[in-house]
Amino acid sequence: MHQFLPYAWFQGQCVPFEEARISIATHALHYGTGAFGGMRAIPDPQSSGSMLLFRADRHARRLSRSARLLLTDLSEATILEALTAMLQANKPQQPIYLRPFVYTSDLGIAPRLHDIETDFLIYGLPLGDYLSPDGVSCRISSWTRQEDRSLPLRGKISGAYITSSLAKTEAVQSGFDEALLLNSRGKISEASGMNLFLVRDGQLITPGVDQDILEGITRASVIELAKAMQIPVVERPVDKTELFIADEVFLTGTAAKITPIRQIESTQMNTDRPVMTALKTRLVSITEGRDTAYEHWVTRIPIA
Known part of the structure; x- marks a missing residue:
């Protein structure tokens, strides 16, 4: 309850x-x-x-x-x-x-x-952890992410989340924690309510805003942090097969924060995640108000 x-x-x-x-x-x-x-x-x-x-x-x-x-x-x-x-x-x-x-x-x-x-x-x-901090298992959903020409995907429009709901339930009922949705062009878009990142050869890669994603605030924060930490960032279309050979794959979102993906379909992912760990550590420090370089990202509201 x-x-x-x-x-x-x-x-x-x-x-x-x-x-x-x-x-x-x-x-x-x-x-x-x-x-x-x-x-x-x-x-x-x-x-x-x-x-x-x-x-x-x-x-x-x-x-x-x-x-x-x-x-x-x-x-x-x-x-x-x-x-x-x-x-x-x-x-x-x-x-x-x-x-x-x-x-x-x-x-x-x-x-x-x-x-x-x-x-x-x-x-x-x-609310504590929305997803397990130890990592989640994901399947590629049979449902397709909507297109911006059919729904205004740059807003968090409530009606759009029927697809997320169908994909999430399909994933859980088939033995997985989360779903990854392809867009209408067959490229990776996002999870049921989170953005996706992968690391290959030292580059941080994420589907661009032209891939029918929600323009996530945690996503934008991770991109900005990575650039400040001298981690190369590439926003581009991502193929499904890239996920299986990536060095790291993780999800971002307000509820999910930064959550690693430990399994996609039947493929076990690497457990060594240096890029994700560095970004997560920095983001936690910022959200707790301990990073003076990013004080402007945190609003203090007195409640006493």
Whole structure:
């Protein structure tokens, strides 16, 4: 059973989680006309009384842009103010995951985005490791990642996640932890909710933004860190067979953080992952507010 934070942001204010209710006729419930974000917040290890949010500005910007794809105006400032109010109301004492969500709250039955009411909410729950830090097993999904010409994939549009759900369940029910999806051109796109990286001959390689991926914030952070650490980075199409001969393969995402892939289909992957380990160590240091070079990536919110 899930344990949610006591207070949610709902209809412009903090309310008890149990009171944040929507109608069964809500438009977004039927048509997937919503967009969400995912953020991690942790207690500040350096001082009590505050929470650390990783790249809060980038998360707010992406959600604001996702809302724009739904013809909705939701400013970055509004998102950050609501996040602050919610954290201060809940005063969490453990690492949490926050889910902001903008959606069509209208009760009409016509599938549309014009002349329709919208709203914005946030809830949260305690969250440790979403995937095993020891590594996950993956299969190549029989489901294909959608194309940008059919869905606005640069936003985290809720309706798009039916494919992720189908792929994830297919993987788990066939004995794997996670799914890797190909795009319509037969190239590796991403996992069910994470971006993918591989290492070959010292190069860090990841599918580019033209491969129907979500423009992940953790992905962008890893690329920026790698370049600063003098690790060559290449963004390009990735073939399925490259995964089986790669030196390292790992996933990135807000929930997944940096998670190694230990097996793809029947192939066992290398357990020596120096590039991934170096990047993960640096990213953990940043998210915990211990890396002065990247202080601007962390937002401290007082909750005491």
